[in-house]
Amino acid sequence: MALGFLIIGLGILIAPLPGPGGVPVIALGLVLLLRNSWWAKRQFIRAQHARPKWVYPFRRLMRKKPEIAPVFWQQALRAEKVVLRKRPSRQLIRVRKRARRLLRRAFR
Incomplete structure (x- = not known):
């Protein structure tokens, strides 16, 4: 213990x-x-x-x-929701999509 x-x-x-x-x-x-x-x-x-x-x-x-990658992705989205109270910008959406693609490739 x-x-x-x-x-x-x-x-x-x-x-x-x-x-x-x-x-x-x-x-x-x-x-x-x-x-x-x-x-x-x-x-x-x-x-x-x-x-x-x-x-x-x-x-x-x-x-x-x-499920390590999905847990971290979910937590990143929650943190983003807390930090950005308003709707996310287009640039942030693009960065998020790129990061998701990279995570999917890395953990296949």
């Missing part, structure tokens, strides 16, 4: 850095913690009921065959 908490703490420290480095590290720590602690399982289920949109990406990353 201590190793799981340590890895989650490391992921939280990495999270503010550019890139998605913190999310997979936190997911790995959660996997270790959830497999070894009944208390953590109950807390995770409570969090899932309270904030399903926040917990869902972690659940997808904790599967046996995680």
Whole structure:
């Protein structure tokens, strides 16, 4: 359990850095913690009921065959929605489409 908490703490420290480095590290720590602690399982289920949109990406990353690229794409779209309250510009839509094509090619 201590190793799981340590890895989650490391992921939280990495999270503010550019890139998605913190999310997979936190997911790995959660996997270790959830497999070894009944208390953590109950807390995770409570969090899932309270904030399903926040917990869902972690659940997808904790599967046996995680869908890494779709999870990051979904989170990028959510972040874009928070940052841009108005309708996105045409340039942003083009950049998004190019990024999606590159991700699809990379993870085939």
